[in-house]
Amino acid sequence: MRVSRAERATNYVILAAFAVFALWPILGVVVAALGPDDAAGGTVGAGVLGLHPENFVTAWNQGRFGSYLRTSLLVSSTVVVVSVVFSLLAGYALGTMRFRGATVLFYVFLVGIMMPSEAVLVPLYYDLRALGLTDTIWALLLPQVAQSVAFGTFWMRAWFRSANRSVVEAARLDGASTWRILWQVLVPLARPAVVTLTVLTFMWTWNEFLVPLVMVVSESLRTAPLGLAFFQGQYTQGFTLLAAGACIVATPVVVLYLFLQRHFIAGMLEGAVRE
Amino acid sequence: MSDTATAAPSRARTPEGTRRRRRGGPPGEPRAVGWLYVLPALLVYAAFLLYPLLRAVQISLYDWNGNTLATWAGLDNYVEVVGDPALRASFGHALVLIAFYALLPLVVGLVLAAVLGRAKVRGLAFFRTVVFLPQVVAMVVIAVAWRRMYAPDGSINDLLSAIGLDALTRGWLGDYTAALPAVGLIGTWFEIGLVTVLLLAGMGKIPTELYEAARLDGAGAVREFFVVTLPALRGEIAVALTLTVIAALRTFDLVYVTTRGGPGTSTSVPSYEVYNRAFQQGRVGSAAAIAVVLTVIIFAISFGITRIAERDR
Numbered sequence: 102m103r104v105s106r107a108e109r110a111t112n113y114v115i116l117a118a119f120a121v122f123a124l125w126p127i128l129g130v131v132v133a134a135l136g137p138d139d140a141a142g143g144t145v146g147a148g149v150l151g152l153h154p155e156n157f158v159t160a161w162n163q164g165r166f167g168s169y170l171r172t173s174l175l176v177s178s179t180v181v182v183v184s185v186v187f188s189l190l191a192g193y194a195l196g197t198m199r200f201r202g203a204t205v206l207f208y209v210f211l212v213g214i215m216m217p218s219e220a221v222l223v224p225l226y227y228d229l230r231a232l233g234l235t236d237t238i239w240a241l242l243l244p245q246v247a248q249s250v251a252f253g254t255f256w257m258r259a260w261f262r263s264a265n266r267s268v269v270e271a272a273r274l275d276g277a278s279t280w281r282i283l284w285q286v287l288v289p290l291a292r293p294a295v296v297t298l299t300v301l302t303f304m305w306t307w308n309e310f311l312v313p314l315v316m317v318v319s320e321s322l323r324t325a326p327l328g329l330a331f332f333q334g335q336y337t338q339g340f341t342l343l344a345a346g347a348c349i350v351a352t353p354v355v356v357l358y359l360f361l362q363r364h365f366i367a368g369m370l371e372g373a374v375r376e
Numbered sequence: 377m378s379d380t381a382t383a384a385p386s387r388a389r390t391p392e393g394t395r396r397r398r399r400g401g402p403p404g405e406p407r408a409v410g411w412l413y414v415l416p417a418l419l420v421y422a423a424f425l426l427y428p429l430l431r432a433v434q435i436s437l438y439d440w441n442g443n444t445l446a447t448w449a450g451l452d453n454y455v456e457v458v459g460d461p462a463l464r465a466s467f468g469h470a471l472v473l474i475a476f477y478a479l480l481p482l483v484v485g486l487v488l489a490a491v492l493g494r495a496k497v498r499g500l501a502f503f504r505t506v507v508f509l510p511q512v513v514a515m516v517v518i519a520v521a522w523r524r525m526y527a528p529d530g531s532i533n534d535l536l537s538a539i540g541l542d543a544l545t546r547g548w549l550g551d552y553t554a555a556l557p558a559v560g561l562i563g564t565w566f567e568i569g570l571v572t573v574l575l576l577a578g579m580g581k582i583p584t585e586l587y588e589a590a591r592l593d594g595a596g597a598v599r600e601f602f603v604v605t606l607p608a609l610r611g612e613i614a615v616a617l618t619l620t621v622i623a624a625l626r627t628f629d630l631v632y633v634t635t636r637g638g639p640g641t642s643t644s645v646p647s648y649e650v651y652n653r654a655f656q657q658g659r660v661g662s663a664a665a666i667a668v669v670l671t672v673i674i675f676a677i678s679f680g681i682t683r684i685a686e687r688d689r
Contacts, residue, residue: 112497119488120506123569126521127509129531133524187417194413206414213425215678217626219647220667223654224431225424227442247424250417279409308514310629315655326516330633333520340524351517358512362505365512370574370615 133344134160140339153341160345163336168321169328170349176241176324177306181299183242184249188298189291191250192257193283197269207258213251218244222315229316240316241324245309249302256368260294261287297368300361304354325350429671436664442654446661453665463666466644469556470625473645476560477567477624478617484564485571485616489609490601493579504576507569515566519633522562523549526634549635555643559634563624571616578612579605618681622674646670 135152138159161167194200195207225244229235234243264287272286288295313327323331329343329350336343358365436453440446457463492500510518525531526548533545548558582604590600628647631637637644637652644652646666654663 109497112492113499115488115491116497116499116503119568119572120503122565123507123510125531126518126525126565127513129525130517130521187420190413191417194410198407198410198413200408200410203410206418209426210417210421212675213421215622215675216425216429217622217647217667217671217674219626219628219650220432220671221425221428223650223660223663223667224435225428226654227435227660228428228431243420243424247420250421251425254414254417279407279413304512308512308516310514310516310632311651314632315651326514326629329514329516329520333523333633343520344524347517347520351513354512354514355509358509359505362508366504366508366573369511369570370577 130344130347133340134348136341138339138341140336140341156341156345157349160332160342161349163342164328164332164346165320166325166328166346166349169323169325170353172241172322173307173325176238176245177303179242180245180249180306181302184246184253184302185295185299187246187250188253188257189283189288189295191254192259192261193287195254196258196261196264198279207255210251210254213248214255216251218248218311222311226315235316236318236322238322241313241322244312244316245306249305253298253302256298257291257294260291264290293364296361297364300357300364301368303357304365307354432664432667432671435661436668438661440660441658442660443658449661453662454669456662457665457669462641462644463646463649465641466646466649469643469645470627472556473560473563473624473627474621476557477563477627478620480564481567481571481620482613482616484568485575486606486609486613488572489575489579490597490605492576493582493605500576504573508573509569510566511570515629516633518562518566519630522565523634526558550639552639552642555635555639559627559630559643562630562634563627567620567623571620574612574616575609578609582608614681614684618678621677621681625670625674625677 134156135154136156137153138156191210195203195210222244226235229240234240268286268290269282272282277286307324308326309324310326310330313322313324314330317323317327329346332346333343435446437449437451438446439449439452527533528545528547532548536542536544546554548554551558586604586608587600590604595603626647627645628651631643631645631648632651635643637648647670650663650667650670652663653659653666
């Protein structure tokens with residue numbers, strides 16, 4: 102489409118303005134994290150090229166982010182592996198097989214996508230407490246696997262439904278079992294969809310705040326975002342170390358996003374658009 | 377998707393029905409083994425999502441402090457949701473947040489998409505990456521960042537002073553009237569990227585001939601927007617509204633980290649009330665009732681917006 106030079110220039114100005122708006126708060130944190138420690142009261146050295154990367158070390162030690170990140174990594178990777186496998190199995194059945202109740206099952210899973218976790222966490226906390234499971238890793242894993250499996254099943258079912266039937270028919274004529282068809286024929290083809298599901302589940306689990314806030318008390322079980330919230334409560338003299346902590350918490354998902362942004366954007370948009 | 381459900385009674389009898397079944401339902405032979413594949417997912421899901429939801433409904437009918445014996449309360453907790461001014465206010469705050477999370481980003485996103493869609497600009501991919509970035513950053517981190525910006529000596533006040541608006545400077549999150557819009561603006565910032573990227577993707581699917589036809593008819597940029605762009609983006613707008621309205625209603629992390637519902641109760645929202653009552657005040661029944669009402673509202677909105685979008689299509 103042809104437009105005037107002035108309009109084109111305006112477009113760039115608008116693009117730049119919104120990019121700055123989107124980046125401003127994030128860059129503010131990064132800049133603060135690299136600046137001189139404002140709580141140390143002016144006794145700081147020159148730093149490296151005027152920057153102070155040592156703030157990250159100080160924040161890491163003071164805020165005990167090592168422990169928080171370890172918990173987050175353990176919880177996120179477990180939730181991702183278990184829920185992706187379960188979603189593949191369920192999505193495969195709902196997307197390629199015909200059986201009694203399949204449609205109802207699909208709607209049942211659909212409900213789970215919309216359900217706000219606030220609603221289920223209240224009874225879940227008291228029921229898990231009765232079972233002695235609160236303040237254990239299980240209280241972090243099980244509710245989040247359940248939430249992830251709802252979206253995952255929905256997502257994988259959509260992929261299996263659109264998958265090429267002839268490959269499956271050919272494999273079936275060769276006498277392959279449903280199990281072999283899934284793992285040796287379809288899963289290799291489904292790799293892009295599985296990668297998308299993996300990064301989304303990882304992001305949602307890593308960033309989750311309410312589940313760990315409600316379910317655990319022990320410091321060793323705090324996840325990274327929860328640890329950051331507690332660090333904010335304790336560390337009130339300045340902002341530098343808090344900013345450094347915020348960077349530490351955000352970095353894993355942001356790095357993943359920079360490499361796999363297509364998967365993030367496509368997943369978050371299509372996941373909502375499909376069906 | 378409603379196609380298979382409504383066709384169910386007739387499909388066994390008429391040849392038409394059999395054909396529809398092939399096309400509409402999941403393809404393949406009937407296999408009861410399907411249940412085995414669904415079972416692991418279904419078990420976890422039923423035990424940790426469906427069952428707790430039913431329990432929430434049950435608990436909401438009792439007066440319970442979480443420890444001692446619960447007493448039957450009937451619908452008292454629900455009456456409170458409607459009658460209690462503090463709770464009503466929290467739902468009112470959620471409405472304000474909807475304006476900030478959903479409407480404002482939609483208007484901005486539409487303008488952006490309309491302007492950017494008219495001309496091929498370089499660097500659109502980079503722009504997309506940047507404006508979408510807030511979506512992947514943990515809300516706690518976002519809250520920490522904005523709390524600092526809103527502080528009395530933060531960058532928002534610096535900016536206002538720099539352009540001569542000293543009179544407006546304040547501690548934004550500690551101000552009774554400014555706190556809620558301030559929290560809402562964080563939501564606007566958070567959702568603009570999502571909405572814009574979604575609308576830009578939709579713009580890409582509009583055939584250029586439509587614009588050319590409109591131009592031949594002598595339509596200007598504004599008319600073009602209302603005649604071509606807006607109707608073509610209906611589906612995307614519905615999706616954007618569903619996602620952002622639900623996000624607004626579910627706001628919790630942001631309020632918890634920035635204001636804890638304060639000052640006073642000026643930024644308390646339903647999700648925060650659920651947490652507060654269930655885990656701080658020991659009013660579990662009331663918390664469950666708010667949670668159930670919130671869930672019903674969210675379901676209604678999701679179904680409602682999807683329905684409208686489907687009917688229009």
